[in-house]
Amino acid sequence: MKKILINVFVLFLWSNVISARGLVLNLRYSENESSFDSIAMKTSLSEIGYDMITYIVDKNRSISEYAEKVYEIVERYRNAETQDTIFLLSDRLSTFVGLDVVSRDTTIHGLITLTGAYNDGDNFLYDEISIKKNLEMMDSISFDGSKEHYLKTVYRMIQDKKKGKKIKLSLQADNMMKEFYTLLNSPYGTSLIDFSLEEHLRTTKAWIGFLIEEHNEMKMEIDYMNLSWTANKYGVKYSAPFSYPSDNCVEKIKQMILDLRQKK
Amino acid sequence: MRHIILCLLVLLLSSTLAYGDSIPCQFQMRDGRIRKGKVFCPEKFNKKALVIIVNHRQQKVEEAQFLYSYLVDKLLADGISCCFFDNRPLHSEDSTSLTTLFDMADDASDVYNSLKKNKTFKKFKMGFIGTSESGGSALISASSVAKPSFLIQLVTNVEPQDKKDHQIFTLYNNPVWTAAFTDISTALSLPFFKQSVSYFPNASMGISFHEYSAMYQIMIDDMKHSRIGDKEDYAKRLYNKYEGSIKSHRELFAPLITHFLGKQMEEDYLAPRMWYNAKPYYKKVKCPILFLSGYHDYNVLCSTNIVEFEKTMHENGNKNYTSVIVDATHNLMDFGVERRIMHGGDGEIDRSKQHQIMDAISEWLRRNVN
Numbered sequence: 001m002k003k004i005l006i007n008v009f010v011l012f013l014w015s016n017v018i019s020a021r022g023l024v025l026n027l028r029y030s031e032n033e034s035s036f037d038s039i040a041m042k043t044s045l046s047e048i049g050y051d052m053i054t055y056i057v058d059k060n061r062s063i064s065e066y067a068e069k070v071y072e073i074v075e076r077y078r079n080a081e082t083q084d085t086i087f088l089l090s091d092r093l094s095t096f097v098g099l100d101v102v103s104r105d106t107t108i109h110g111l112i113t114l115t116g117a118y119n120d121g122d123n124f125l126y127d128e129i130s131i132k133k134n135l136e137m138m139d140s141i142s143f144d145g146s147k148e149h150y151l152k153t154v155y156r157m158i159q160d161k162k163k164g165k166k167i168k169l170s171l172q173a174d175n176m177m178k179e180f181y182t183l184l185n186s187p188y189g190t191s192l193i194d195f196s197l198e199e200h201l202r203t204t205k206a207w208i209g210f211l212i213e214e215h216n217e218m219k220m221e222i223d224y225m226n227l228s229w230t231a232n233k234y235g236v237k238y239s240a241p242f243s244y245p246s247d248n249c250v251e252k253i254k255q256m257i258l259d260l261r262q263k264k
Numbered sequence: 265m266r267h268i269i270l271c272l273l274v275l276l277l278s279s280t281l282a283y284g285d286s287i288p289c290q291f292q293m294r295d296g297r298i299r300k301g302k303v304f305c306p307e308k309f310n311k312k313a314l315v316i317i318v319n320h321r322q323q324k325v326e327e328a329q330f331l332y333s334y335l336v337d338k339l340l341a342d343g344i345s346c347c348f349f350d351n352r353p354l355h356s357e358d359s360t361s362l363t364t365l366f367d368m369a370d371d372a373s374d375v376y377n378s379l380k381k382n383k384t385f386k387k388f389k390m391g392f393i394g395t396s397e398s399g400g401s402a403l404i405s406a407s408s409v410a411k412p413s414f415l416i417q418l419v420t421n422v423e424p425q426d427k428k429d430h431q432i433f434t435l436y437n438n439p440v441w442t443a444a445f446t447d448i449s450t451a452l453s454l455p456f457f458k459q460s461v462s463y464f465p466n467a468s469m470g471i472s473f474h475e476y477s478a479m480y481q482i483m484i485d486d487m488k489h490s491r492i493g494d495k496e497d498y499a500k501r502l503y504n505k506y507e508g509s510i511k512s513h514r515e516l517f518a519p520l521i522t523h524f525l526g527k528q529m530e531e532d533y534l535a536p537r538m539w540y541n542a543k544p545y546y547k548k549v550k551c552p553i554l555f556l557s558g559y560h561d562y563n564v565l566c567s568t569n570i571v572e573f574e575k576t577m578h579e580n581g582n583k584n585y586t587s588v589i590v591d592a593t594h595n596l597m598d599f600g601v602e603r604r605i606m607h608g609g610d611g612e613i614d615r616s617k618q619h620q621i622m623d624a625i626s627e628w629l630r631r632n633v634n
Contacts, residue, residue, distance in 0.1 A: 083304040127571045134570060134589045138559060141588050141624050143631060147576075148585060155578040200300055218567040225423070232478040240446070240473040241435070242453040263472075 021084045022050040023077050024257065025070060028091035030058040031063075035114045035213060036249040044254050050087075053077075059183055062191035067100035074105060085109040085261050086207075089253065092117050092219075093188075096195055102206040103199075109143045110260045111207035112253060115216045118227035119193030122158050127179055127222055130156045153177075157184060161193050201230050207263060208238035209256040214245050237263070267418035275476060291378040301325075301349030301375065303385065304336060309343035313413070318372040318394035318402040319351040321363045331395075334619055338626040344633065345388065349375050363578030364536040365397050376409045389413035389549060389633045395596065396420060400540055407548035412630050414459055416625060419594050421564045424574040425540040426484045427515045428564070432531035434477045436562045442522060445476045447467050467547060479506060481523075481604055487529065490537035495525045546576045552632045553577075554587045555624065556596075563594040584626060590621050 024045055028034060042052050055073065057066050074086055088111045090098035095116035102111045117124050130151055137179040139149055154177070157167045161184055169181045183189040210227065211221040224241050231238050239260070285307070291299045303314065318326055320427075325348050329336075336346045352371065353364050379385045391414030394402030394524055399420025406415040421428050427632060434442065435454065443451035447468040457517065471479075485491075494500045499521035503514075510517060531537045555573045557566035566589055577585045 056529070058265055086304070123571075123575070126575060128566075130571045130574055133566055134481075134587065135559075137592055137626075138589050139620070141554075141586055141628055143586075143628070145583075148577075148587065151574055152583070155575065221431070221435070221565045221567045222434060226433065227425065228474075228477050229427055229430065229481070231474065232481045235478075236474070237472070238448045238474045240442075240454055 022048075022257075022261070023074075023084075023086045024050050024052045024253075025073060025088050026052055026054040026085065026096055027052055027057055027070065027088060027090045028067055029091050030056045034124060035091060035246065036253070041250050041253065041263075044250050045257070047121055048258060050257065052089075057097050057188075059186035059188040062187045063096045063100050063195060063213070064191060066094075066097045066244045067104070071102045071105055073111065073208045074101070074108065078099070078107075087257055087260070090114065090116055094262060096121065096192060099197070099200045099204070100251060100259070103201070103216050107201070108204040108206045110207040110209055110257070112256050112260075113209060114211050114253075116210065116223065118197055118223040118230075119220075120197050120226075121192035122162060124195075125180070125184065125192065126151075126155055128219075129176065131218055132176060150177075153204055154180065154195070158193070161190070162214070194199035197226055198230050198233075201227075201236050202234050203233075204236050209260055210239050210241045211249075211256060212241050212243045216244050217243070222242070267457070270273045281354040287384070288381070289347070289349075289378070290617075292374045293374045295528060297370065299350050299352075299375070301347060302426075303345055303347045303379075304340060304345045305345045306340045311323075311343035311389075311484075311630075311633055313343075313389060313629075314345040314351075314379065314391075315339060315416075315629070316347045316349055316372055316375055316379070316390060316405075318392050318405060319349070319368050320396065320398040320401075321351070321354060321365060321368050323351065323398075325350050332393075335625060338622055339629065341395040342626055342630045343628075344629060345385075347375065347379065362530075362536040365540060366404065368398055368401035372401060372405040373408050376405065376544060377411070380410075394418070394420065395555055396594065397537065399540060400537075403542055403545050403549065406551065407545040412549070412551050414552050414554070414629065415477045415549060415555075415631065418625075419558050419561050419564050420569070420595055421554075422542045422569045422576065424539050426488055429538070430477075430481050430484055431565070431568070432507045432563060432598075434480055441520075441524075442473075442476070443468055445471050445475050446514060448546075467513040467516060467518060469513050471509045472489050472507060475506065475509050484538065485537045487525070492529065495522045495529075498525065500523075543576055545578055546582070550582065551584065551627060553582070554628050554632075555585065555587045555623070556625070557587070557589050558592040558594055558596060559589050560592060561594040562591070588624075593620060 038054065039154050045052050053073065055070060070088070077086065088098045088101060088108060090111065090113050092115050095113045095118070098111045098113065102108050119127065133147060133151060142148060153170065160167050167181070167184065171180065173181065208227065208231070210224070220241055227238060239256065242252065242256070287304050287305060289301045289303055289304045291301055293299050304612070315468035317332055319325065319328060329348055339346055349371070352363055352367065355361070356363070375388060377391060379388070391412045392405050393416040394400070397419040397420070399417035402415060402417060406412045439451045439454060442454065446468065447470055450473050483502070496518070499518040502521055503517045506517070555570065557570045559566055570587055570589060574587055
């Protein structure tokens with residue numbers, strides 16, 4: 001039922017893009033709250049000649065399956081319209097789909113990521129949990145080793161998953177661990193395990209617009225290190241990590257599109 | 265002036281170390297030289313444990329004594345001895361090379377081995393503590409001596425050094441440099457250093473950020489592999505490579521690059537440590553490790569390093585580690601550098617936080633040497 005509704009939603013949006021010149025394909029991970037007001041975003045993008053289609057990504061399909069769907073949407077748009085710039089817009093978890101698409105479709109002009117994840121999938125899964133856990137326990141040494149044991153369990157689950165072993169959830173698992181387990185066991189999580197940032201950047205021709213919502217600097221530091229170091233090896237073009245306050249997201253995306261579309 | 269103040273502080277400090285004796289020592293180094301040092305011992309409750317304070321190559325031992333003074337007092341009160349030793353000069357005697365973090369590790373290892381041969385200390389549980397770059401030296405020392413009892417690394421780097429230096433330099437260290445090579449709006453959009461606007465230059469070259477970042481990566485790699493040669497020639501060659509990307513103020517390019525290379529290779533700290541990679545050393549360390557990161561550290565970033573440290577521990581099967589993020593800057597020992605940025609002007613600094621951190625380190629050590 002949910003899928004039907006999503007498809008109807010996509011078709012509805014699709015019917016409205018006929019007269020547009022440019023396209024922003026917004027990839028949104030379903031469990032995340034949107035970082036911006038969609039109506040305000042559509043209005044703002046329309047002012048600069050872009051339409052926006054939102055495509056929902058969730059844990060029920062793999063990264064490459066979603067990438068294939070996104071690719072189909074882009075193709076349909078391209079066939080229906082005169083050639084103009086196409087941008088992908090992603091949130092943190094849907095960045096993996098965005099990277100998969102731009103690594104294959106070299107005609108997409110830019111991938112703009114909102115606190116996007118630039119990491120190998122296995123490292124991403126561990127790092128997210130570790131940072132959350134360490135911040136929960138800031139200033140507090142775990143003298144009984146419970147935090148370190150917790151993180152070792154996370155690490156082992158990822159390694160077991162990589163080896164194709166069945167992973168178990170402890171009876172004492174807290175909500176963070178349960179969510180992690182659910183994602184890890186899902187088609188999306190399974191495909192994330194083998195995601196290689198370097199393999200994707202190697203063939204990427206699109207610009208990467210690197211936007212960071214304020215107060216996410218810790219995550220950004222890891223992502224920036226991975227993106228810049230690897231992208232430089234393959235000549236991938238990317239913006240500086242621009243931070244923005246959450247109430248300025250729409251304006252910042254619009255500005256990024258205006259900047260990037262002028263660049264080759 | 266700075267040295268006079270430091271000397272006065274050290275004098276004051278030595279008169280306030282009320283918990284015990286200081287035993288002058290002479291350490292046999294691997295090059296045949298003798299290095300002087302001191303072991304501060306507690307008067308009572310001697311736990312027969314000793315912390316070797318690993319030198320930072322840019323710091324004199326007097327500075328280290330001052331910076332670690334609160335922790336040393338605390339450890340002495342807990343019955344744990346502490347050893348300081350003289351540092352070698354930053355440049356070799358013939359001025360042909362800079363002292364490296366690897367030299368600092370050799371020195372600390374030699375001190376450890378000397379102490380292990382000393383009648384008084386040979387049965388002591390001994391380990392190393394190091395902060396920032398000397399945390400890396402402490403790791404190398406712990407990996408190279410027999411049976412160290414503990415390793416404490418404060419605000420130190422785990423990522424390969426070249427990768428870390430690239431990250432820090434392009435992200436946080438030098439927004440003025442970023443503004444000069446790219447443009448002011450790019451530098452202004454970077455997190456954290458927005459308040460540096462008053463220092464930004466009027467002239468920008470307009471290179472794209474990713475090209476600027478790639479150029480910096482190339483320079484790091486060339487420094488690492490000693491491919492720079494004549495700095496002015498190198499700067500000209502780099503100019504030729506990026507000429508098409510420079511939109512204005514071309515005359516700034518070569519002098520800025522030459523200045524930068526001179527600073528990194530001759531005066532400062534980048535070039536001599538570029539080969540450092542912590543991961544292989546951790547494989548050889550089996551003792552308990554305390555790894556502490558500062559949440560507001562804009563020099564050794566807490567997120568990148570704490571996760572890398574933990575994954576290395578898991579990978580090596582080392583269960584005997586403790587990692588912690590503390591609400592502090594890079595200068596756990598000295599707030600001076602970042603006081604303007606992080607502590608609101610030149611007013612009084614609340615050192616209670618710093619003391620809480622030192623108390624926690626001391627408690628960790630007390631539990632691990634019992």
